[in-house]
Amino acid sequence: MLPVPGLFEYRLPVTLITGFLGSGKTTLLNHLMRHLRDRRAAVFVNEFGAIDIDSQILVTVDEDLVALSNGCICCQIRDDFLMAFRRVLAYNQMQTSAGKRGLDAIFLETSGVADPYPLMLTFRATELWSLTRLDAILTVVDAETFTAEYFQSQAALAQIQHGDIILLNKTDLVDDEQLRSVETEIQRFKPQARILPMTYGQVPLSSVLDVDLYSEDMSTDSPSGVQHLQNDGFVAVPFESDRPFSLRKFQKFLDYQLPSEVFRAKGVLWFDESPHRHLFQLSGKRSQLQDEAWQDPPRNQLVCIGRNLDEEELQHQLHQCLAP
Ligand SMILES: [Zn+2]
Structure with a gap:
């Protein structure tokens, strides 16, 4: 052959x-x-x-x-x-x-x-x-x-x-x-x-x-x-800031404000109270933070993914979590 x-x-x-x-x-x-x-x-x-x-x-x-x-x-x-x-x-x-x-x-x-x-x-x-x-x-x-x-x-x-x-x-x-x-x-x-x-x-x-x-x-x-x-209707809402979050405000946001339509969020977070870089993962109702050292200048980067999200409102709420 x-x-x-x-x-x-x-x-x-x-x-x-x-x-x-x-x-x-x-x-x-x-x-x-x-x-x-x-x-x-x-x-x-x-x-x-x-x-x-x-x-x-x-x-x-x-x-x-x-x-x-x-x-x-x-x-x-x-x-x-x-x-x-x-x-x-x-x-x-x-x-x-x-x-x-x-x-x-x-x-x-x-x-x-x-x-x-x-x-x-x-x-x-x-x-x-x-x-x-x-x-x-x-x-x-x-x-x-x-x-x-x-x-x-x-x-x-x-x-x-x-x-x-x-x-x-x-x-x-x-x-x-x-x-x-x-x-x-x-x-x-x-x-x-x-x-x-x-x-x-x-x-x-x-x-x-x-x-x-x-x-x-x-x-x-x-x-x-x-x-x-289009059929699934998912949107991704980005948030970035070169100012740190207040840990307390961000926790409050997670507990009381985060819309249930957010299926997933992930980000690299910077908190006023911490010298670490925090990898943030949220899936369904579970969220976790993992500490690491910063290699680059600290900043906040976060994406929330879900259905029918009000982008402006969500970004406003996250902005409110920034430390004064
Ligand atoms: Zn596709």
């Missing part, structure tokens, strides 16, 4: 990480990056909001990290994404031609409101299809908050339908009964779902990387589409 041209050519594996707002995508990505050992990966992080927070939360911030913010890569900033992706591939080609160490993998983290389907089509419709191979779509699901009714989001369901592996995260926060009920719920949308429970994004790398599980689900009853942002 004659060899098929190109069959044995190496194509860079791409792992697409998707999942709803606050499900733990960046935590998973951090776990993967920490345990890559001698493998090298380029990372693309897409954020829906105007301020890029995720790349500041990621452990590996170097030349291999591309942050794409201010829009959804599947429908709003597709061209920016393609351009950035081509640049990374070209650079990698240059490196390997010069006998230098090339990439072993590419990780692509979508924003929480993205639909992976149009993104898959982007790969299919361009030269990316011959230069790379989609290894798997990993969908992170928050075991504590997930129900179809709660999210009412076309994108959230599309993420599950197109996920080759469903990573059920935060299983430490639920009991066995809740865990089974979430699994049943997931199987309602994806009957043959491959579900892996995990906590803090910790999963053996061999079970999610180089698994060659990508299967094209082109079923027509998919709720996917490029209209997902």
